[in-house]
Amino acid sequence: MERAVRELWAESRDLLGLHSPCPDDSAASAVPRADLPPTPLAFLRDHVSPGRPLLISAAATRHWPAATLWPTDSYLTDALRSTAVSLHLTPDGRADALAPRPAGSSSSSKCFASAHVRRVGFPAAVRLIRASDPAAGLVAYAQQQDDCLRGEYAAVAGDVDAHVPWASEALGCLPEAVNLWIGNASSVTSFHKDHYDNIYAVVSGEKHFLLLPPTEHHRLYIRDYPAASYVPAQAEQEAEGEEHQLTRLKLQIEEPQRMVPWSSVDPYPASPEEAASFPLYFDGPPPIRCTVRAGEMLYLPSMWFHHVSQSPGPNRLTIAVNYWYDMQFDIKYAYFNFLRSLEIDHGSSNKPHASEGDSEDKID
């Protein structure tokens, strides 16, 4: 079985033309790049249908007012000075990621940690984001995966296109959600997949993606972890729009216990032992790397696994907008579910979980 699955990995990368063009050049990406947005037909035929990512150069968003306004120091804080936004707070910038289970729990293994989410006035949120520092135990990330650009951030939503015209025409629908992400280099998004076709547009700074096609499911070692959330270590003043004295967050296992299927793999493992626990990942083809710079757009096909880190722009922020389009549940999805149902006996156990499914959705 393992041999057949490894052949599937190699063949799907071959057929999608996703072998790194130059293995010695870490800056070279295997993701196809276009100078101009594709026509709807070409996008559908050459990218959506085959499941092949596409990086579109800076021309994609040049006409957006956001392209010049948002990377400045003060435009957004002025425009949103009286707006409360959802700020995701963690001690280490790793929300929706595995973390050691809190002390005192029955097991020494890991849990799935979600951020402490607080509504904060936008200017205060930006101050907290810029001050984010895992060494100080507090990292802030302004994001909310609930169509927040058209919700909390409606006052500036007109600065970007309401949808991606060539994608909407190709996919036959408007985006289900448009989300805004404002963070700095301290925030990292762990490996996961979305049940959406995704268009990511970076407005300030850079986003660094590690990508694996859905055929490489088993390399992620998806297992069930108990859900946990960060909460303030002591009661604090919660009035919106005020600066907060957040001293410390602590992690709390959710009660009643809820299990979340999540990838066990950190692509930057803390030790050789950790890497050795996940041989299908670390002893396999390297993830496909792709950096999306300000002004560029990445099409990420549905069901692709992605890990995201970021670098801030001149305004000391990484700002991105992503458009989620409903994916088509078709024969590719049936094949994926079949693949996922198969067990590979190699190194660590990698059993499929009855509960595994849609709860992996909707992160970055």
Place this chain on the structure above:
Amino acid sequence: MERAVRELWAESRDLLGLHSPCPDDSAASAVPRADLPPTPLAFLRDHVSPGRPLLISAAATRHWPAATLWPTDSYLTDALRSTAVSLHLTPDGRADALAPRPAGSSSSSKCFASAHVRRVGFPAAVRLIRASDPAAGLVAYAQQQDDCLRGEYAAVAGDVDAHVPWASEALGCLPEAVNLWIGNASSVTSFHKDHYDNIYAVVSGEKHFLLLPPTEHHRLYIRDYPAASYVPAQAEQEAEGEEHQLTRLKLQIEEPQRMVPWSSVDPYPASPEEAASFPLYFDGPPPIRCTVRAGEMLYLPSMWFHHVSQSPGPNRLTIAVNYWYDMQFDIKYAYFNFLRSLEIDHGSSNKPHASEGDSEDKID
């Protein structure tokens, strides 16, 4: 493994919306039907990308001169009266199908039998087709899967569209081949798949398809069979354009021996024992039935298994044109090859063959 594969069958039919709308009505087909040809975008999005067939009603070819000319008794024989065409001759109408190995061979099992192909003047070919009768031991089928409409039949190629405009625009290319098929009810095409996106247009009579999605590969019990060909039982006059006295064909194993991977399943088995040998086929969801009538077009996605029988029109002929478009070898194809590499232990053995692959191509 068998359980996982059966779930794959069920899920892919579910997701493609291919459950029979009315199990008790054999005339009802699960194949989506449209009154008008789709736009290129809708065709790509709703059919090519997901791998979902489409039947387009008679409007599809109404504007073709062929629609009115070819079903007549004499138009084609007049237009092609001095044209030699490739006529495929078998005793039973089953070319490119399994047949008992000829007497005297070392084994009692089956072989893969190809027709005796002879160049015959078109009027004589039509006489032989109309006289085809397995009881008399001779069935003729005018076909040649080598772009024959634009080759042997160039004199009448202008009676149909040179390509299917909405399909060409969607797929981004012109057809690789356009083939003409002229036969009667005695000719049957056994289960196989093509590495092409197919558009079938029926001009006279009807074609009856049994369809299985590529996910149901294992149900076909594809095994290696020695290639064989029908040859005249005695030397005959081979002059082109003359009526032939073909008394008898005999089957000859090719030398040196060549193996052809082919489906072992006849959907109309000769005995309950034969059906019992192929439980994954006969103890599984029924094939999807679809009749394509004169004037209609069927889009058959690449890699779909199909079995074809036919009924003649008023001119006592079944006439069809099919357009083969190069398929995209993408993640669906990688998944298919992975599926094919897996063994299911059930009933008969169903081992994948190293040689299995492209030689299944290009039949009907």
